[in-house]
Amino acid sequence: MRNDEGAATTSAELRAHNLARLLRAIHDGGGRLTRAELTRQLSLARGTATVLVRDLAGRQLIEELAGPVDATAQRARGRPTGVPSAHVRGPVALAVDLRDDSFTMAAVELTGRGTVLDRQERDAVSGTGMLTEVADRLKVRSRQFGGRVVGVGVAVPSPVSGGQMVQPTLPEWQDVDVAAVFSSAGPGPVLIGNDATLAGLAEARRGVLRGVSVALHLHVATGIGGVLLTGGVPVAGAHASAGEFGHMPLTGGHEPCRCGSTGCWELDAGARGLLRAANRPEQGDRMLEAEQVIAAARTDPRCGRALAHVAKALGRGIGALVNAHDPEAIGLSGLAASLYLADPAAVTAGYLSALMRFRRADPPALLPSTLGDLGALTGASELVFDAFLTPRGLAAWPSPEQKTA
Numbered sequence: 001m002r003n004d005e006g007a008a009t010t011s012a013e014l015r016a017h018n019l020a021r022l023l024r025a026i027h028d029g030g031g032r033l034t035r036a037e038l039t040r041q042l043s044l045a046r047g048t049a050t051v052l053v054r055d056l057a058g059r060q061l062i063e064e065l066a067g068p069v070d071a072t073a074q075r076a077r078g079r080p081t082g083v084p085s086a087h088v089r090g091p092v093a094l095a096v097d098l099r100d101d102s103f104t105m106a107a108v109e110l111t112g113r114g115t116v117l118d119r120q121e122r123d124a125v126s127g128t129g130m131l132t133e134v135a136d137r138l139k140v141r142s143r144q145f146g147g148r149v150v151g152v153g154v155a156v157p158s159p160v161s162g163g164q165m166v167q168p169t170l171p172e173w174q175d176v177d178v179a180a181v182f183s184s185a186g187p188g189p190v191l192i193g194n195d196a197t198l199a200g201l202a203e204a205r206r207g208v209l210r211g212v213s214v215a216l217h218l219h220v221a222t223g224i225g226g227v228l229l230t231g232g233v234p235v236a237g238a239h240a241s242a243g244e245f246g247h248m249p250l251t252g253g254h255e256p257c258r259c260g261s262t263g264c265w266e267l268d269a270g271a272r273g274l275l276r277a278a279n280r281p282e283q284g285d286r287m288l289e290a291e292q293v294i295a296a297a298r299t300d301p302r303c304g305r306a307l308a309h310v311a312k313a314l315g316r317g318i319g320a321l322v323n324a325h326d327p328e329a330i331g332l333s334g335l336a337a338s339l340y341l342a343d344p345a346a347v348t349a350g351y352l353s354a355l356m357r358f359r360r361a362d363p364p365a366l367l368p369s370t371l372g373d374l375g376a377l378t379g380a381s382e383l384v385f386d387a388f389l390t391p392r393g394l395a396a397w398p399s400p401e402q403k404t405a
């Protein structure tokens with residue numbers, strides 16, 4: 001009797017473990033891998049995989065779509081194989097990209113497809129007022145998706161320690177515990193991370209840094225943040241606040257910075273640096289203003305000079321960081337991608353000039369992001385799915401009967 005119980009527990013645990021592993025592989029593969037490919041990747045027996053897929057589909061976690069219409073491939077494998085994909089009533093992560101001047105909210109499906117739901121500028125509202133607005137929006141969206149929301153991920157413009165924003169771009173948010181402020185959003189955990197770190201995580205999972213062994217990611221907005229990733233895992237630091245590359249004196253300036261230091265790289269290569277170089281006011285949505293300067297560079301000489309100056313400063317800082325970290329490739333998002341795409345020659349000239357001589361023959365590639373504005377949001381959703389795609393996370397997912405009850 002005891003043996004039977006023991007065996008049943010072990011078998012149930014093994015099954016839960018395999019279900020989580022398979023769902024994780026479907027998530028990681030972006031819903032593009034066939035059942036046969038997933039079976040091989042996870043070294044499962046074909047019969048086991050069939051049972052697991054049926055179980056996941058029965059719980060509305062996935063639905064299996066018809067496989068690629070390729071008669072030759074199907075003949076070679078002996079039988080057609082489906083593609084396990086996100087279920088229309090399957091799990092959703094709500095993701096928030098919190099900025100000091102605006103916020104964006106998105107819903108992200110199991111396979112990483114994100115849909116932007118809300119985007120709002122802060123305007124005259126206080127920082128605290130905007131957090132209240134975000135909390136209210138989260139409640140509305142959470143209700144709208146019913147029982148599908150498995151957690152909320154929030155990208156914040158601050159280094160994060162113990163759930164708090166320890167040095168936010170908006171002083172009003174100092175030490176605010178975002179997870180606590182949004183805790184009423186609905187069921188599931190509220191998980192927060194630094195916006196630039198999450199943008200890098202998104203690139204490693206779904207973007208240009210996928211499969212890169214040692215990667216450096218740089219996200220330029222008002223300031224410059226980023227992350228070093230080894231094997232796709234962020235190097236977080238002792239207090240989870242590493243990657244503040246913008247606050248290193250990489251370009252030789254001496255001006256005081258908002259962070260408390262002087263001569264910081266972001267004063268030269270961030271949005272503020274670009275607006276100042278173009279003699280534009282540093283007000284409103286600075287990213288939007290900065291993008292306008294870049295767009296005007298072809299026709300307006302002052303914007304052209306500002307672009308070249310800031311692009312070179314960006315490149316020089318990247319070179320210094322490559323000397324320090326020896327990455328295989330560098331991902332660029334936000335304004336870094338825009339600057340590089342608008343003036344690759346200036347960025348590259350700055351980059352090569354700062355590299356040590358032995359690195360110049362084969363410098364690590366600069367890879368502009370293809371995730372666009374969804375980078376930090378995608379990274380925030382990955383925090384939620386990391387928590388959900390575990391035996392424990394899946395145990396909380398209600399069965400279809402429970403959901404309709």
Ligand SMILES: [Zn+2]
Pocket residue numbers: 246247248257258259260261262264
């Ligand atoms: Zn600084």
